[in-house]
Amino acid sequence: MSAMILVVEDEPAIRELVVLNLQQAGHRPVVADSAEQALALVRESLPDMILLDWMLPGMSGVEFARRLKADGRTRDVPIIMLTARGDEQDKITGLETGADDYITKPFSPRELNARIKAVLRRRAPQMAGDAVEVTGLRLDPATHRVTGNDRPIELGPTEFRLLHFLMAHPERVYSRAQLLDQVWGNHVFVEDRTVDVHIRRLRCALEATRHDGLVQTVRGSGYRLSVHT
Template sequence: MKLKALLVEDDQAISELIRYNLEAEGYDVTSTEDGEEALLLAEEVGPDVVLLDWMLPSLSGIEICRRLRKEAATANVPILMITARSEESDLIRGLETGADDYIIKPFSPKELMARVHSVLRRVRPAFAAENLKFEDIEMDKITHRVTRNGAALKLGPIEYRLLRHFMENPKHVFSRDQLLDRVWGQDVFIDERTVDVHIRRLRKALEVDDLPDYIRTVRSMGYALDIS
């Protein structure tokens, strides 16, 4: 599954450079130069990482960062600030506002990608781990072996990808549209009810003895891997 990056940068040359390098590393990139649109896209896209320019024409990167941290859906999304400001006080302000790291212009593509990978590993270590664990469910991402309370589970390809996505983002509520986008892919057009079908199959596959159901249905919103 591709990681999603939201790029907010008004310098076209820098934006194209960043997009090229992110896509070369396999990221699915959504970009904008407008701060207000960035907030809407963050809610719509559900990015795994945000690359945010400090100086924007309408809404500053600092204000965008502040607002993203106030919203439940983006409160824990890694944010990398991109700035020409190198004063210590400015950098501290960015970090205190909620940014996870910053990179100062001009920068090399290698440094950029190293910092992107670093914030993902630090803030969301599940992406770097070969093994995932949630309560009594364990997943080996190399062998695709999944167990619950030690018992091996049989999962279809879609159910496996659903569970992996949930385990990489525990307690995070995803709408049906977001799950279709992240598990099936952006270019696949499937009815939302298909998600419900595969959620039921996943629940069935996870049934072991009398262990609890960790797939939580959030009315009018979607699904999450959580303890009820």
């Protein structure tokens, strides 16, 4: 949970509505009332998701989305578009442009939350708040608990986030730089080698239940969580 979500919406009433709802759901909303302002914010720091009104004064939502999709840095940020009811053409254009989902106004908070969670699950599993399990190793973000074959495992905050990320994206190699971005945050200044140390601490903790083998070193590339040898 706790995803940073950028809300681009010019109508103050709806904006506040959405913001309150997001906070309630445990996310961190950031607002912009125009595509221009949104672009500036995105340049500062990447959100985990964007809720985008399709009808905006100035630069339209379509154009804004197109720019995001054209930039490699922002290409992968999921977009949910907010459209007026029945505006079929918008939906088509939107999905073609690369939006991940759309919601027609007026929408219920429940529906909004459901779609956000669905998109997060697809695009950024570690933010969806679901428990993950791999061969007896289980991590539950809601209770903040880790167990190996049902025996509790103690982890420091960083090791917890690191394991969470790796378990949410198993079988894939991540460079130290990528891990720093994903687990530490994309604006910190930390040595690459620091990742090694935390990997070691993580392995240490997992050793108790023989799950340390899951965290594998890929020489020259980085680390990977894998069930295979």
